[in-house]
Amino acid sequence: MSERFGQSRRRFLAATGAATLTGLSGCTGILGGGSDGSDGDKPTLADFRGSGQFVSDRPAPGGTSIEDLPDLEGDLSVYLGGGEGGRYVNLMELFNSYYDGFEATWDTQPSSQLANTVVQEHESGTTQADVFWSVDIGSLAYVSENGATTTLSSDTVSPAFERYHPNDQWVGVAGRSRAIPYNTDEFSESDMPTSIDAFTTESRFAGNVGWAPTYGAFHGFVTAMRLIRGEEATREWLNGMLDQNVNRYNNEYLVAQATSNGELGAGFANHYYTMLVLAGRPDAPLDVTFTQNDAGSLVNAAGASVLKGSNKSDLAENFVRHLLSAEAQEFLATRGFAYPMIEGVDPVGPLPPLSELQPPELDLQKLSNVQPTLELLRDVGILS
Numbered sequence: 513m514s515e516r517f518g519q520s521r522r523r524f525l526a527a528t529g530a531a532t533l534t535g536l537s538g539c540t541g542i543l544g545g546g547s548d549g550s551d552g553d554k555p556t557l558a559d560f561r562g563s564g565q566f567v568s569d570r571p572a573p574g575g576t577s578i579e580d581l582p583d584l585e586g587d588l589s590v591y592l593g594g595g596e597g598g599r600y601v602n603l604m605e606l607f608n609s610y611y612d613g614f615e616a617t618w619d620t621q622p623s624s625q626l627a628n629t630v631v632q633e634h635e636s637g638t639t640q641a642d643v644f645w646s647v648d649i650g651s652l653a654y655v656s657e658n659g660a661t662t663t664l665s666s667d668t669v670s671p672a673f674e675r676y677h678p679n680d681q682w683v684g685v686a687g688r689s690r691a692i693p694y695n696t697d698e699f700s701e702s703d704m705p706t707s708i709d710a711f712t713t714e715s716r717f718a719g720n721v722g723w724a725p726t727y728g729a730f731h732g733f734v735t736a737m738r739l740i741r742g743e744e745a746t747r748e749w750l751n752g753m754l755d756q757n758v759n760r761y762n763n764e765y766l767v768a769q770a771t772s773n774g775e776l777g778a779g780f781a782n783h784y785y786t787m788l789v790l791a792g793r794p795d796a797p798l799d800v801t802f803t804q805n806d807a808g809s810l811v812n813a814a815g816a817s818v819l820k821g822s823n824k825s826d827l828a829e830n831f832v833r834h835l836l837s838a839e840a841q842e843f844l845a846t847r848g849f850a851y852p853m854i855e856g857v858d859p860v861g862p863l864p865p866l867s868e869l870q871p872p873e874l875d876l877q878k879l880s881n882v883q884p885t886l887e888l889l890r891d892v893g894i895l896s
Contacts, residue, residue: 555606560839562846565794566787566860570846574856575671575838584614584834586827589640591630593623594647594814599848603840607831616831623651630819634660639821642828645835647814648732649684653877656681661817668829671836672853673866676813678877684813685835686844687851689802689869690733691783691809693768697797698777704801708737708808711778712752722759722767722779725894729764729782729812735885737807740872743888750892765789772798780808787849787861799862804870811871812879813853 561567584607592600604616619626623646631654633639644661646652655661661681669677676684694704711717724730738746761767764781768789771779774797786800803809816835818828834840841857844850851859851866859865889895 554610557839557842559606560603560843562843564791566791566849567846570858573838573842573845575836575841575854578610578834578837578839581833581837582830584611584827584830586614586824588614588616588642588824588827588831590616590618590643590645590831591626591641591819592618592620592645593626593651599844600645600814602847603835603843606843607834623648624654627651627654630655630660631658634658634819634821637821639819641819642822642824643816643831644682644819645685645814645816648728648879649682649813649815649876650732650735650880650882652682652815652817653880655817655819657877657880660820662820662822662825662829664818664829664832668833668836671833671855675876676815676853678875682815682817683832683836684815684853685832685840686814686848687811687853687866688729688813689783689809689811689851689866689871690729690807691781691786691800691802692778693771693781693786693789693798693800694778695771695774695776695797696799697774701799701801704778706804708749708780708803708806712749712756717756717777719757719759720777721753721756722761722770722776723753724761724764724767724781725889726762727764730780731882731885731889732812732879733780733807733810734889735879735882736810736872736874738885738888739874739878739881740807743884747888747892750889750894754892754894768798772796783851783863784849787863790861791849802864802869805872807872809869809871810874811851811866811869812876814850 601618604618608615626644630644644655664680664683669680669683672683692704711721734746737749759776761770765785765788767779767781768785770776772789772793783800786798789796789798816832818825818832822828836854841852841854845852845857845860849860886895
């Protein structure tokens with residue numbers, strides 16, 4: 513592989529701000545427990561699984577154990593995009609420890625930046641990496657739309673929910689839903705609306721709701737609304753929130769934290785920020801709910817693809833399959849509070865199963881079209 517160069521015909525436009533923070537029950541295939549990884553033994557299920565209140569008494573994860581997959585052998589280069597990089601690096605380090613003959617290395621940058629790099633390298637015939645692992649579907653879609661990925665086999669993608677491998681050029685490995693964190697001292701679950709429209713019209717939410725409008729996840733949310741409702745209806749909703757004196761925060765963790773502190777009654781944030789707050793403060797007056805069939809219940813995903821031009825496509829695809837193993841999905845669910853992408857692995861704590869959420873009908877690949885959203889947010893005055 514040669515040095516990177518070349519220009520893309522069209523660049524993937526990044527959202528402003530960081531996209532931060534994503535059963536083999538009773539079967540002998542699941543890794544045995546007991547090792548803490550410090551005695552030179554292979555990592556076990558205990559090493560993949562997180563700890564704390566949300567993890568105690570969890571059943572063994574379902575799915576295919578890495579013990580039942582072909583060994584990972586050789587060196588693999590991964591382009592790792594997005595703010596979940598540290599956690600995903602930890603998972604790759606576990607794979608490196610598990611297989612004596614395998615070593616994954618990684619280049620971590622924002623997903624959109626790496627998506628541009630992948631396309632440039634593909635167009636110039638200088639592909640440098642074997643796998644593109646991104647925190648958002650938009651970047652994955654951009655890369656596949658530019659012909660830079662290979663088709664994944666049915667054996668690789670079939671463990672994942674069908675919605676998250678629409679063309680088999682990429683497959684989702686960790687889900688995240690838009691959600692409404694709310695303060696339980698102020699609201700009960702029955703008080704919370706099932707539509708985002710209520711936040712623009714009801715007086716109880718005036719000055720009492722927070723968002724993080726420079727955040728990439730927020731841009732995905734508004735992009736979904738624009739695709740579902742059209743630009744003018746989305747503009748009306750945004751102006752309605754401004755009229756309600758919505759509170760502005762720098763990131764969505766701060767939205768969830770402010771809600772738990774009673775500064776807000778509710779907010780807009782990815783689901784796992786509520787889990788992060790509760791993991792540190794189990795008694796916080798905080799819970800999470802979900803709207804139905806609108807952009808407020810959008811389920812996005814981190815995912816992975818095998819890059820065209822890699823001379824290690826078999827190893828790369830086996831690596832992607834490992835990301836959908838029982839152990840990896842347990843890791844992502846219990847350490848990152850992500851929604852698992854396979855049957856048989858439960859989400860943590862109070863989260864409902866993914867099957868009980870009601871996300872909107874939407875071609876997730878169209879979330880790559882962020883630029884009109886940014887222009888709309890500037891025009892309304894939410895972004896400068």
